[in-house]
Amino acid sequence: MSATAFADELEREKARQRTYDAMQRKARAGHVTGGRVFGYENVEIRLADGSRSHVERRIVEAEAAVVRRIFDLAAEGVGVRRLARLLNDEGAIAPRAQQGRPVAWAPSSVFAVLQRELYRGVVIWNQSRKRDSWGQARRSERDQGEWIRLEAP
Known part of the structure; x- marks a missing residue:
């Protein structure tokens, strides 16, 4: 390994650690470190000079109502397939479509909502x-x- 390749590898490792440390500080401060989650919107918080400080989650009430309904029906014993069908029949707001699929509730989407700790x-x-x-x-x-x-x- 050449000296420059070795130096490059050391710098890459230091950059990785700096990124990890910065993300950890953000997480400990309660700031968003990932993408958007159904039921929430990511809101940029700006400093007095207009520069970006951090991002926080805010509840989107229309989507949160769907999440609450999922938990209520699941508590009554309704399964994920039936829940997905019910939500689609009611025209409930659904998470954004992925991979060219239509915007609709699938059993896997309902299951993911029920498993996500954020909703608890x-x-x-x-x-x-x-x-x-x-x-x-x-x-x-x-x-x-x-x-x-x-x-x-």
């Missing part, structure tokens, strides 16, 4: 690794001791 008032950060020790894209769970858990709206 808990944000979890650092739950998984995106790459293995060789740098290959391979998701793996972290130990629960490494997770950062915070209360959410």
Whole structure:
């Protein structure tokens, strides 16, 4: 390995650690570190000089009503397939479509809502690794001791 390649690798590792540390600070402060979640909108918070400070989640009431309905019906024993069919028949607001699919509720979407900790008032950060020790894209769970858990709206 040449000296420049070695120096480049060291700088890449330092940049990775700086990014991780910054994301950890944001997570501990309760700021959004990921994308949009159904039922919430991401709102940029700006400083007095107009520069971007951070992003926070705010509840979108129309979508939140659908999430509450999912939990209510699931508590009554309604299954995810029947729930998806009910929501589609009612014309309930659905999460955005992915991969060219129509905007509609699928059983997997309902299941994902029921499994998401955020809807129970808990944000979890650092739950998984995106790459293995060789740098290959391979998701793996972290130990629960490494997770950062915070209360959410």
